Amino acid sequence: MSTVSTASETGEISALAAEQDYVSLLYDRFDTLRKQANQRLSEALAQVPDSEQGHAERNAATRLHTEQLAQYAAAETGLCFGKLEFTDGERRYVGLMGILDETNDYEPLLVDWRAPAARPFYVATGASTEGVRMRRHLRIRKRTVTGVDDELLDLSGVDGSDGVTGETALLAALNAKRTGRMTDIVRTIQAEQDNVIRSALHGVLVVQGGPGTGKTAVALHRAAYLLYTHRDQLAKRGVLVVGPNTTFLNYISQVLPSLGETGVLMATIGDLFPDVRPRLTEPVATAEIKGRAEMVEVLRRAVADRQRVPSEPMEIVFERETLLLEPAAVERARAAARRLGTLHNRAQPTFATAIIEELTRQVADNLGADLLEPGDFADIARELREEPEVIEALDWLWPVLTPQRLLKELYATPELLESAFPHLTDAERALLLREEHYGWTVADVPLLDEAMELLGEDDRMAKALAARKRQERLEFAEGVVDIMRIDEETADDDVLMAMNMITADHLAERHERSSNLTTAERAAQDRTWTFGHVIVDEAQELSAMAWRLLMRRSPSRSMTLVGDVAQTGDLSGAESWEQVLAPHVDNRWRMEELTVNYRTPSEVMAVAAEVLREFEPPLEAPKSVRSTGVPPWRVEVDADRLPARLAELVRAELAEVGEGTVGVITPIALRELAVTAEDRVSVLTVREAKGLEFDSVIVVEPSAIRAESSKGLNDLYVALTRATQRLGVLHSAALPESLATALG
Numbered sequence: 001m002s003t004v005s006t007a008s009e010t011g012e013i014s015a016l017a018a019e020q021d022y023v024s025l026l027y028d029r030f031d032t033l034r035k036q037a038n039q040r041l042s043e044a045l046a047q048v049p050d051s052e053q054g055h056a057e058r059n060a061a062t063r064l065h066t067e068q069l070a071q072y073a074a075a076e077t078g079l080c081f082g083k084l085e086f087t088d089g090e091r092r093y094v095g096l097m098g099i100l101d102e103t104n105d106y107e108p109l110l111v112d113w114r115a116p117a118a119r120p121f122y123v124a125t126g127a128s129t130e131g132v133r134m135r136r137h138l139r140i141r142k143r144t145v146t147g148v149d150d151e152l153l154d155l156s157g158v159d160g161s162d163g164v165t166g167e168t169a170l171l172a173a174l175n176a177k178r179t180g181r182m183t184d185i186v187r188t189i190q191a192e193q194d195n196v197i198r199s200a201l202h203g204v205l206v207v208q209g210g211p212g213t214g215k216t217a218v219a220l221h222r223a224a225y226l227l228y229t230h231r232d233q234l235a236k237r238g239v240l241v242v243g244p245n246t247t248f249l250n251y252i253s254q255v256l257p258s259l260g261e262t263g264v265l266m267a268t269i270g271d272l273f274p275d276v277r278p279r280l281t282e283p284v285a286t287a288e289i290k291g292r293a294e295m296v297e298v299l300r301r302a303v304a305d306r307q308r309v310p311s312e313p314m315e316i317v318f319e320r321e322t323l324l325l326e327p328a329a330v331e332r333a334r335a336a337a338r339r340l341g342t343l344h345n346r347a348q349p350t351f352a353t354a355i356i357e358e359l360t361r362q363v364a365d366n367l368g369a370d371l372l373e374p375g376d377f378a379d380i381a382r383e384l385r386e387e388p389e390v391i392e393a394l395d396w397l398w399p400v401l402t403p404q405r406l407l408k409e410l411y412a413t414p415e416l417l418e419s420a421f422p423h424l425t426d427a428e429r430a431l432l433l434r435e436e437h438y439g440w441t442v443a444d445v446p447l448l449d450e451a452m453e454l455l456g457e458d459d460r461m462a463k464a465l466a467a468r469k470r471q472e473r474l475e476f477a478e479g480v481v482d483i484m485r486i487d488e489e490t491a492d493d494d495v496l497m498a499m500n501m502i503t504a505d506h507l508a509e510r511h512e513r514s515s516n517l518t519t520a521e522r523a524a525q526d527r528t529w530t531f532g533h534v535i536v537d538e539a540q541e542l543s544a545m546a547w548r549l550l551m552r553r554s555p556s557r558s559m560t561l562v563g564d565v566a567q568t569g570d571l572s573g574a575e576s577w578e579q580v581l582a583p584h585v586d587n588r589w590r591m592e593e594l595t596v597n598y599r600t601p602s603e604v605m606a607v608a609a610e611v612l613r614e615f616e617p618p619l620e621a622p623k624s625v626r627s628t629g630v631p632p633w634r635v636e637v638d639a640d641r642l643p644a645r646l647a648e649l650v651r652a653e654l655a656e657v658g659e660g661t662v663g664v665i666t667p668i669a670l671r672e673l674a675v676t677a678e679d680r681v682s683v684l685t686v687r688e689a690k691g692l693e694f695d696s697v698i699v700v701e702p703s704a705i706r707a708e709s710s711k712g713l714n715d716l717y718v719a720l721t722r723a724t725q726r727l728g729v730l731h732s733a734a735l736p737e738s739l740a741t742a743l744g
C-alpha cells in the first residue's frame, strides 16, 4: 500500500472539528433543499387542473418532487462520506448527492458520487494519483463526524501491491456483521469495480468475476450511475434488473433505494410474462429440455399442429341438414390462411371465412341457390358462424390460441407432444407430460413468451378486455357524479359550474389518461415493453430460451450481464459467454473481469479454490482481500446422528457470530432434515443460496451436493464461497477428493 495514516491523535481532533463545521454546513443546505421540495410537492398536490395539459403537468411535478424527497430521505444517512485534497490546493467533498452553493456562483459544495468529478475518489492510487494529494474517508453518525481515515497519495509513484483503496474503511465494511440484506458500497468502491460501474451505456457488457468479487454490488451501482448520467434516455424506458429468485431480489432490494433510486423494475425471469405467476417446481431434467434453443422449432411445430386437416370428411348438422367438410376443402382454406404469412391468430379469420363460405355454399345448394337473394347468403353465413357445431369444428381445425392454451394442451396430450418433439425419446417426452389444470413453472415463462411471438396477440380478447375495463371506469365515474349530485345543495356556485360540465364519460376518460403509474409499474404490466437498459445478475444461469425473452425486452442491446461461468448450476446454463451471446450479438460485446474477492476470507477461499481446480482449471479463483486467521473446520458423524450434530453446530456458530447470520447449505434431499426455528439461521439448497452470504456457513454432506447434479462440483464451489467469516463442513459420507485434501 502507498497509503500512510496521517491522523495523530491531536491532528485527528482538529481535523474532526474542521470537518464537522463543513458537514454541518452541508446539512443546513440539505435541510433547506428538502423543505423546498416538500413545499413544492404540497403546492403541486393542491392544484386543481382544469385542462388535460394541466393534469399532465401536475402529475409530472408530483412525481418529480416525490422522487426528490425519496432521494433526500436516502441521503440523510451518509450524505457526505469522502473528501479529496488535490496537490494544487483544491478540495472536493463526495457524497450521495450533489449540492451547490447558491451564495457563491453555484460552486459545488458536495459532488455526487456518480459525477465525473468524484471519480478520483475511487480510482486514484499512489502510482496514478490523478492530482490527488490526500483521500479522506469521513465516518459520520447522525450528522456528527466521529472519525476520519486518511491516505496520502503523492508519495512520488510508490505503487500499492494489492491495489486496494481506502483500506481502513473497506476492511471495516467487509468485517461488519451481515443483516440478511445487502448494503450499498458507495463509500468504498474499488478501482476495477468503478471501471465497470462507469462503463458506457451502449452495447453488451459482460462482467465476469469469481465469488464475492462484488458483481451484484457493482451491477446495482451501475444502475444508479446510468440513471444519473443518462436520466433523460432511461427514465422513459426504464431499467430492468433480473435476479435468480425472489429471495435474492429481497436480499438486494434495499441497495437502490439507499442510493436514492426507486424507478427500477426488479424481476426474476418468472415475473416477465404478465398474468402468469409460476409457483410450481419441476425436475431439473424437464427444465433443461424447456430451456433448449431447439424449443423455438418445437413451438413452431406445435402451432402448425393446431392447423388441422381431418383425415375423413367432417359432418356438421345445421338446421337438420348434414353438411360435409371435405379434407380437400379444409386443405384449401388452410393454404389460403398460411399464404398470408402472418401469425396464427391473425390468420384465423381468413381460415374461418373460407370454411364458412364452403358451408354456406352447401346450405345454399340444398335450398336451391338460384332461389336465393344476395342478402340471404350473408344471413346463412351469420347463422353458420353462431352455430355451436360450426364453432366447435373451427376450434378443432384452427383454434384461436393463447400461449397458455397452446402449452397446456401440448403438455397434456401425448400425440401433440410426440409430433412437436419427434427427436426426443419416450422417456424424455414423459418428463414433459402433465395434466391440463397444472400451474406454471419458471421454465414455462420463456416458452409462453416465445409462443406469443408465434401466435400473435388475440386482438378480440384484448379489445373485449379494454371494453370491460372502460365500462368499469364508466360505472365508477357515474358513481362519482351521483355523489356530487347528492352534495349539490351544499356545493357553492363554482363547484356547480364545474360539475355541470363534467359527465361520467368525461370523468372515465380523464381517469384513463391521467393514470399515475411509474415507468417501472407500466413496464411490469406490458409484455411488449422494451427497456432502456437491462441488467442481469447470475447471468450464467439463464437458458437459451430465457435469453431470447430478455433480448426481446432489449432491442437496443444495451445490457450489463454479470456472472461467473464457474458457478453455473442450472443444467441449461452457460458454459461460456461466447456460447450465450453468439446467437444474439455475434461477437459485438465487451468483457470486464473482477479479480478480488471482498466476501470470503483467504482461509475459506483456499478450500474453495481447491474444489475449483478439480473442475475448471483454466479459471483462477479470485484473490481474497483479507484473512481472519480462522481455519475452516470439518466434523464427521454417522448418518443417523447428522441432524442432532447439526443442531449443536448451528448453536455453536451462532455464539461465534454474535449478532451475525448463519447459513446451512444442504443437498436437496437433506433440506427437510435441517429445519431450524432460529431467527438468524437460514437453511437453503445451493440454488436458493446463490448470490447470498452469511457470516458463518455450514455445508452439509458435500458428496451428496456433488452427486445431485452433473454440475455438482460447481454447486459445491458456490456453497463454500457464501461465508464472510467462518466455514464448516459436516458430513457422514466420504468427502469429494479436492475438499478432503483442502480440509486435511
Ligand SMILES: Nc1ncnc2c1ncn2[C@@H]1O[C@H](COP(=O)(O)OP(=O)(O)OP(=O)(O)O)[C@@H](O)[C@H]1O
Binding pocket: 170, 173, 174, 183, 184, 185, 188, 189, 190, 193, 209, 210, 211, 212, 213, 214, 215, 216, 217, 218, 564, 567, 598, 599, 690, 691, 692, 693, 721
Ligand atoms: N468495494 C466494496 N466495498 C465494500 N464491500 C464490498 C465491495 N465490493 C464488494 N463488497 C461486498 O462483498 C460482498 C460480495 O459482493 P457481491 O455479493 O456483490 O459479490 P458477487 O460477485 O455477486 O458474488 P457471487 O458471485 O458469489 O454471488 C458483499 O457483501 C459486498 O457488499
